[in-house]
Amino acid sequence: MTAAAAIDCGTNSIRLLIADADPATGRLTDLDRRMEIVRLGQGVDRTGRLAPEALDRTFAACRRYAAAMAEHGVTPERTRFVATSASRDAENRDDFTRGVRDILGITPEVISGDEEAALSFTGATGELTGRPGITPPYLVLDIGGGSTEFVLGDDAVRAARSVDIGCVRLTERHLLRDGAITDPPTPAQIAAMSADIDAALALAAERVPLDATHTLVGLAGSVTTLAAIALDLPDYDSAAIHHSRLTTERVREITTRLLAATHAERAAIPVMHPGRVDVIGAGALVLLKVLERTGAREVVVSEHDILDGILWSVVTPERGPRTSS
Incomplete structure (x- = not known):
């Protein structure tokens, strides 16, 4: 098995999961699972913009996550970075996207709700x-x-x-x-x-x-x-x-x-x-x-959530989000 990584960046926290996945058994073996409170969404509901200090906190966490991914040999091709509510709402979300790409070598996906x-x-x-x-x-x-x-x-x-x-x-x-x-x-x-x-x-x-x-x-x-x-x-x-x-x-x-x-x-x-x-x-x-x-x-x-879903979407896309027809 080859390690893969998932990053979930929300309004309050940014989280990392590095894991080996076994599609045959449907099991993930955690290698590193961590969370930092960065409050990316500080003031977004009022201003419509990501605050500079919130971006700085988030980018600092991304640098630590990049070091962890390098330690486990995770490549950008085996990584998915998903951003949610705060970055969906912000006028200056391009500043966020550019900063993440410079640090991790991947473009964060600002996904729909x-x-x-x-x-x-x-x-x-x-x-x-x-x-x-x-x-x-x-x-x-x-x-x-x-x-x-x-x-x-x-x-x-x-x-x-x-x-x-x-x-x-x-x-x-x-x-x-x-x-x-x-x-x-x-x-x-x-x-x-x-x-x-x-x-x-x-x-x-x-x-x-x-x-x-x-x-x-x-x-x-x-x-x-x-x-x-x-x-x-x-x-x-x-x-x-x-x-x-x-x-x-x-x-x-x-x-x-x-x-x-x-x-x-x-x-x-x-x-x-x-x-x-x-x-x-x-x-x-x-x-x-x-x-x-x-x-x-x-x-x-459940301690398993969107982070696990993101990682499965990297390893086996067929296990990603499915909807009834």
């Missing part, structure tokens, strides 16, 4: 077949920094929709006052954020039947952080989090706690990444509202 959703579905559902109590159709929920994707499917994607209610975007929209994040948010701010999420869920439901699922699968940092809190982990443990299950009531308890907490109280949670302290309340509220809207009793948490 629908393709982002389909790649997430591919990565998240590949290992679910045969697990007790987990049956299709699956509704995959990917809560990002700028947007949230909804994908319904079984062995192929039936419907997908991306809506602009990521945890960073919601925080900047509703929890900022005089340039600073309200700590903790006021009831009025929470109500406004909740109404924004409800409107986005109604938009998503126009294309994706949110109640037509047997299993809700939750992805990305907001969901995995909530799982780590629910498990009361002393340190972040991907193996313990992967395929754990969170009940709706437990999500409600944690969300209420996070939205009532101060910055210092959130930062003191052992598994809290410093880059998520200010945005975790918004991400938790999105998950809670989805659980309530779908009527699901629980969410299955």
Whole structure:
């Protein structure tokens, strides 16, 4: 097997996966999996542009990723770099594209929300077949920094929709006052954020039947952080989090706690990444509202997501995003 690499650059984080893939068994063997909070989408919802300091943080991470790829002998031909919500929205996304190409020798693909959703579905559902109590159709929920994707499917994607209610975007929209994040948010701010999420869920439901699922699968940092809190982990443990299950009531308890907490109280949670302290309340509220809207009793948490889907699209394009005809 030859190593391949996938990079997912979102609104809040940039992530790298270097892995060997075995198409015969459908298994990925991780060689390096890492994440950095770079907040590429800083201010994009307000200005429509990528901030210079956000680009600098992202390019610094790309240089570290380039070194890791060289260490494992990964070539540009075996690499795919996918960029999502923030770079889709930015007027100056050419500056981002040019900088990435200069560092990594590959051109980032600024993909549509629908393709982002389909790649997430591919990565998240590949290992679910045969697990007790987990049956299709699956509704995959990917809560990002700028947007949230909804994908319904079984062995192929039936419907997908991306809506602009990521945890960073919601925080900047509703929890900022005089340039600073309200700590903790006021009831009025929470109500406004909740109404924004409800409107986005109604938009998503126009294309994706949110109640037509047997299993809700939750992805990305907001969901995995909530799982780590629910498990009361002393340190972040991907193996313990992967395929754990969170009940709706437990999500409600944690969300209420996070939205009532101060910055210092959130930062003191052992598994809290410093880059998520200010945005975790918004991400938790999105998950809670989805659980309530779908009527699901629980969410299955997956550590495998769009990053795994991107890598499979490099190694075996036929395993890439598929949609029902």
